[in-house]
Amino acid sequence: MNLLLENIAKHVSLTKEEQERVLSLVTLEHFKSKKILLQEGDICTHSFFVIKGILRSYTIDENGVEHVVSFACPGWWIADMYSYLSQRPGQLYIEVNEDADVVLLSKENQEKLYKEVPKLERFFRILIENSLVANQQRLIDNMSFTAEARYDKFTKKYKDLIHCLPQKQIASYIGVTPEFFSKMKARLLKKQS
Structure with a gap:
């Protein structure tokens, strides 16, 4: 407590x-x-x-x-x-x-x-x-940011949880399908290497 x-x-x-x-x-x-x-x-x-x-x-x-x-x-x-x-x-x-x-x-x-x-x-x-x-900021982000930018914000906000959450739920939170999310993450990983 x-x-x-x-x-x-x-x-x-x-x-x-x-x-x-x-x-x-x-x-x-x-x-x-x-x-x-x-x-x-x-x-x-x-x-x-x-x-x-x-x-x-x-x-x-x-x-x-x-x-x-x-x-x-x-x-x-x-x-x-x-x-x-x-x-x-x-x-x-x-x-x-x-x-x-x-x-x-x-x-x-x-x-x-x-x-x-x-x-x-x-x-x-x-x-x-x-x-x-x-909530207002999230609404604005969803209307004006790319999926990659929303994911970046998500990883900063929930940095301690990112490895504990199912990918499907992260995709849902940022407003994309699991398939799109998987492809987006692959692109991001390719950019980093």
Whole structure:
């Protein structure tokens, strides 16, 4: 749970009592690889903070093709934000990519924390603002960058994960087919040699 407190401390300073209150309102769970934590159509009642392992969020289109929205590695939060904030059925799946230890924070307990530890309202506002900026930048990148440039940005953002993720999921994240991704990587390797 130290990683959770360190994550919060990057943005707000909590007293020992406030830290204890946070820890009393979250749960730590271990999930095996391939476990679905949220399905399309479910209401997202928890946000997830990764202590160990990898989670990913994705959608599935009408042709059954997965489109990766995000990955969460240790020290990162993940949720279907539309569903979590509105408490309406969501569009995302959240799946465990690699065995994971995950802190769960329910929407109800987050609201309690806002009242009891007001600094956390600022903390989550900062997280949401950072997420909004990152999503806007990703949208701009997808519209204006080549697949190679998007892959380069991906390798910088997820440098610790690049060797842990299936190529198919990386291709999906950068918006190309697995076949195109394979050819692109071969071209990049040829350029480097």
